[in-house]
Amino acid sequence: MSDTKLYGSGGYIIADITEEQAKKADLGVGKLFLAPIGKLEEQKMKKHYCKVCEEEFNSPPKVHLEEKNREEVADNLVLVERGQYNCQKCNSIIGEYRVFEKKDDSGEIGNAKPSGSP
Numbered sequence: 764m765s766d767t768k769l770y771g772s773g774g775y776i777i778a779d780i781t782e783e784q785a786k787k788a789d790l791g792v793g794k795l796f797l798a799p800i801g802k803l804e805e806q807k808m809k810k811h812y813c814k815v816c817e818e819e820f821n822s823p824p825k826v827h828l829e830e831k832n833r834e835e836v837a838d839n840l841v842l843v844e845r846g847q848y849n850c851q852k853c854n855s856i857i858g859e860y861r862v863f864e865k866k867d868d869s870g871e872i873g874n875a876k877p878s879g880s881p
């Protein structure tokens with residue numbers, strides 16, 4: 764699944780994603796979306812397109828961490844991190860991400876194990 768186009772509210776990101784991530788991103792409308800995947804690693808993102816600039820950049824977007832704490836959003840489901848992907852040039856939001864963690868390890872939702880956490 765290399766160089767897959769993933770849509771966000773303000774454009775799209777072209778990234779190298781796994782088949783598993785592609786399944787999460789596919790909401791059944793013929794496009795793949797950024798939000799359900801969780802956080803993408805910066806080195807996996809190849810390009811981004813910004814609606815404001817109307818331009819495709821041959822570089823990953825900026826990753827902006829908005830909040831990192833543990834917030835229980837449902838039984839067994841904890842939101843551990845949320846943030847945005849921003850345009851390199853004008854800083855507008857290309858898309859958002861959320862990383863969830865399940866309290867028990869019986870299943871997985873989003874990127875259950877955030878990379879780079881202490």
Ligand SMILES: [Zn+2]
Pocket residue numbers: 813814815816817850851852853854855
């Ligand atoms: Zn822009």
